Amino acid sequence: MINYRVKSKKLLILCVLFSISVVLASCDFNNNKKESNSEETSKAVTQPTTESKEDKFDKIINNMSLEEKVGQMFYVRCNESNAIENIEKYHLGGYILFYENVKNKTKDELKSDIQSYQDNSEIPMLIGVDEEGGTVVRVSANSELREDEFLSPSDTYAVGGWDMIKSDAEEKADLLLSLGFNVNMAPVCDITSEPDAFMYYRSFSGNTENECKFVKTVVEISKSKKLGTVLKHFPGYGNNADTHYGMVYDDREYSEFVENDFKPFIEGIKSGADCILVSHNIVDCMDADLPASLSENVHKIIREELNFDGVIMTDDLVMSAITDFTDGSAAAVSAIKCGNDILCCTDVDVQYPAVLEAVKNGEITEKQIDESLKRILIWKDKLGLL
Secondary structure, eight states: OOOHHHHHHHHHHHHHHHHHHHHHHHHHHHHHHHHHHHHHHHHHHHHHHHHHHHHHHHHHHHTSOHHHHHHTTEEEEOOGGGHHHHHHHHOOSEEEEOHHHHTTOOHHHHHHHHHHHHHTOSSOOEEEEOEEETTEESSTTSTTTOSSOOOOHHHHHHHHHHHHHHHHHHHHHHHHHHHTOOEEOOOBOOOOOOTTSTTTTTSSOSSHHHHHHHHHHHHHHHHHTTOEEOEEEETOOTTOOOGGGSOOEEOOOHHHIIIIIHHHHHHHHHTTOOEEEEOOOEETTTOSSSOGGGOHHHHHIIIIISOOOSEEEEOOTTSHHHHTTSOHHHHHHHHHHTTOSBEEESOHHHHHHHHHHHHHTTSSOHHHHHHHHHHHHHHHHHTTOO
């Protein structure tokens, strides 16, 4: 005889167990869904960090006129008599100050000058100076700003070894930043061995390994303080003469550059330098016809062989090596076309209109200008300017 009461009880238990399993499965599904949603939310929160920075640069670029974009590519020798006027007229990306902009000024006066340039610029400016030490000191040459001039890198090392190289880099960065500068046009990466060579007293060493260690030290310390650095003078002067006074021809083999001269630049790139300055030397093994600063092949070496994706800058286009080679307007256009992002220049009144016209007539594409501008904005952002 079938016990219907037991059977009903079993069915009831089965039903209850089934219901519980359904509820548990539902809870597990919901938990998984919540975790999935949580992961998606987390991704959505973290992902835009990179995107938002890119968006910020793109937004800035998209809201700029062509005149403003071109202006950002000019890093101009500061003329105090029309400094504010030129910022507004040419939308300048930066000023480089020399001793005449610094001499006889107190710290407060110099800070006020630099702040006035920033106050009159819609996009914060690169404000740079050559404070290498030794024969090139623009700031510490003024005793109001530092009691003694900075020693040359080699003399600094001779006095106190690597510890003094570090403290020297720290003091330079702190001093320049306190005055309103955000770029030091250093370190010198050139390797020289002959006392008669132009770069001998500006170069740290004739030894490649020591030069690399020096560059690494200066770049890392400067970067930690958000002071911009400029690796100069690519592809390396070696023991050659001074391009300020005429064209210089370098007939060394390419292997010598690879084994020696390129290495301090590579070390600087690895250490976080954001800019490389290119010299005006004609280097036969790279381009026998054009100064390095105007050579597409030299810039291709920087991008493709050194894998550098930062800002490339010319040495000043007013130097005799360039003015003896071509006129200022042609030099400026050629400098952009071959791959420079920033023109270090004195004759902005001549060179800015030439570049602007070259973009308008299609000789230079606006796309190339935008790519350079983005690299410049990335640098400014890393310096805390944007």
